[in-house]
Amino acid sequence: MEVQELVQQAKRQWGEGKAHEAITLLTRARALLSSDGAPSTPDPGRRRGQLLEDLEALLDELAGIRAMHVTPFEGEASLVSPEDVTALEEAVPPAEKPELPSYIPLEIRHEVQAYIELFTTKKRELTGEALERSGRYLPLMRKIFADKALPEDLVNLAYIESAFKLYAYSRARASGIWQFIKGTGRKYGLKIDWWVDERRDPVKATAAAAHYLADLYAMFESWPLAIAAYNAGEGKVLRAIKRQGTTDFWKLHLPRETKYYVPAFMAMTLIAKNPEAYGFQRPSEESWQLDQVALSQQTDLRLLAKAVGLSTEELRDRNPELNRLVTPPQEGYLLNLPPGSKAVFLDALDRLVQARGPSWRQHRVRPGESLSTIAQRYGTTVAVLMEMNHLENPHHIRAGTPLNVPVPALTLAETSTTKQTTNNRPASHYSLYVVKPGDSLWEIARTHRVSSKDLERWNDLQGSLIHPGRTLLIYLD
Incomplete structure (x- = not known):
């Protein structure tokens, strides 16, 4: 092509x-x-x-x-779905595969066999893709679980939770490989704010999942019950035990999703132990290796990508917890880099133009302005402004109110020399505009009452060609 x-x-x-x-x-x-x-x-x-x-x-x-x-979004990614119920109820139990040793009892019941049949037929392609993705994370996860003295078979829960998709996001607003909701994630030490969502970090989220599963086992002293509680919540399982008077998972009446969750885990564990026996290719496992650098200030990810010789997407792939195109504002943020690249990165970053200005500025609301017009002016969204300023209602802003607005750090870095040589205007008298599909330089210039030539000069443009997503610096009168 x-x-x-x-x-x-x-x-x-x-x-x-x-x-x-x-x-x-x-x-x-x-x-x-x-x-x-x-x-x-x-x-x-x-x-x-x-x-x-x-x-x-x-x-x-x-x-x-x-x-x-927008954060990359992969939607529902679990290998288990509501539609499985019909398939399971109609399934004919296949011939049994040999049971392999496991610290978690894997019972070859009809539901487990039915899920093996489902994963190897109707969901074969999804299962194969999940196995292929898992190779990048399995060695890391096994080590984290081993350090907590947990059965390594527990790593197979990630197949059921997210099919090993970092950006999996469920209808219940659970996120990441281990599908933490915000409350549980924060309870187990994961930071979730405007800048980062550590539920997507495979190291931090796996450590949190290991801690949570250890707590659940201490509570129930049964791995099937602990795994069921990981899905449904410990409260729901505790109430079922109290109401029904049994701690036998197979006899408990639990929500249908949870009742099938444990057999699905057991089925996937059997497949993961011996994928070739089920016609799958064994995952190609990679050693989890990264260099880390503590950043002295908030920096644009595109600038950092240039320093390490990666595309922005490649660097973000190594730092999936980042919600924005800039690192968090605190000093000492640890950035993940490819192994062996730390020295080259530090040398290159030192020679690149650094972002000196803040990553946000204050805007004082003028009469007649709304959050929508302010968001458009600074190339952001109403939701971002509400979150940055802890606003509950987008319509309740008054003239004279100071608002924090985001400013892309790379734009400040790339235009720091331009600002001092263009019309001698102080850096505070400018606006940023993000080009939208269908925009032309002439229309943007007319809207902001400047000339197209000024826009070309202020933004180092070679002509009038602009692409959607580009941030333009516009000096104000």
């Missing part, structure tokens, strides 16, 4: 709201263009280097929109 065709497909996908697919297509285009056998472009006068540069810029801008205003 030609590079230009991939780019056009990516633009269509982006227009349909399919950010992940668009970025994947652009990444393929970049790889094709970088290869020795890359096809020639339709425009012979355009050098491959320029096309590569344009692709990199477009990838960064799309990643910027995605990271500043």
Whole structure:
């Protein structure tokens, strides 16, 4: 497929709201263009280097929109679903597979066999994809569980919870590989705020899950009951035991989802122990290795990506807890880097232009302004402004009220020299505008009562071409 065709497909996908697919297509285009056998472009006068540069810029801008205003979202990802009930009730028990040793009793009951049948037939593709994804995290998780003296088979709960998707997000607002809701996540030490959501960090979330499962086992002294409580909550299981007078999981009347959750876990554990016996490929396991650097200040992720020689998406993939395109404001935030890259990163970062200004500024509400118009002016959303300023109602703001508004750190970094040489205007007299689909430089200039040439000069533009997601610096009168 030609590079230009991939780019056009990516633009269509982006227009349909399919950010992940668009970025994947652009990444393929970049790889094709970088290869020795890359096809020639339709425009012979355009050098491959320029096309590569344009692709990199477009990838960064799309990643910027995605990271500043929306967290990557993979939706429901559990291997267990309500539709399983019919399949389980109609299932014919398959021939038994040999039971393998386990610290957790794996009972080969009809429900377990039915789930094995489901995972190897109707849900075969989903199961295979989950096994493939798991290889990146299994060694890390086993070590964390071993350090807590927990059975390593418990790592297989992650297949049932999220199919090993970092950005899995359920209807119950549970997030991450281990599907913590906010309350339980915070109870077990996970930080969840405007800047980060540690439920998506595989190290921190796995440590929290291990702690939670250890507490549940101490409470119930039974792994089937502890696993059921991980799904339904300890309160629901305790009430069922008290009401029904039994601690036998198989005799308890529990919600249907929980009743099938434990057999699903047992089925997936049997498959994970010997995937080849069920026609799956064993996961290719990777040693979990990262370098970490303590940052001295809040910094834009795109600037950091440049310092380590990665795309913004690649660096974010190593730091999935980040909600925004900037690191949190506190000093000493630990950034994850590829192994062996710390020295190169520190040297490069030291030579790059640093973000000197704050990552937010104060805006005093003027008569007639609303949160919507303020959000548009600063290239953000009403929801972000409400969260940053602890507002409960978007309509209850008064003229004269000071509001904190976000300012992308990279824009401050890239324009720090421009500000001091352009019309001698002080840095405080400017606004930031995020380009939207369909915008033109002329329309933006007219709206802000400046000239197109000024916008080109202030933002180091080579002509009037702009892409959605680009943040423009606009000096105010």
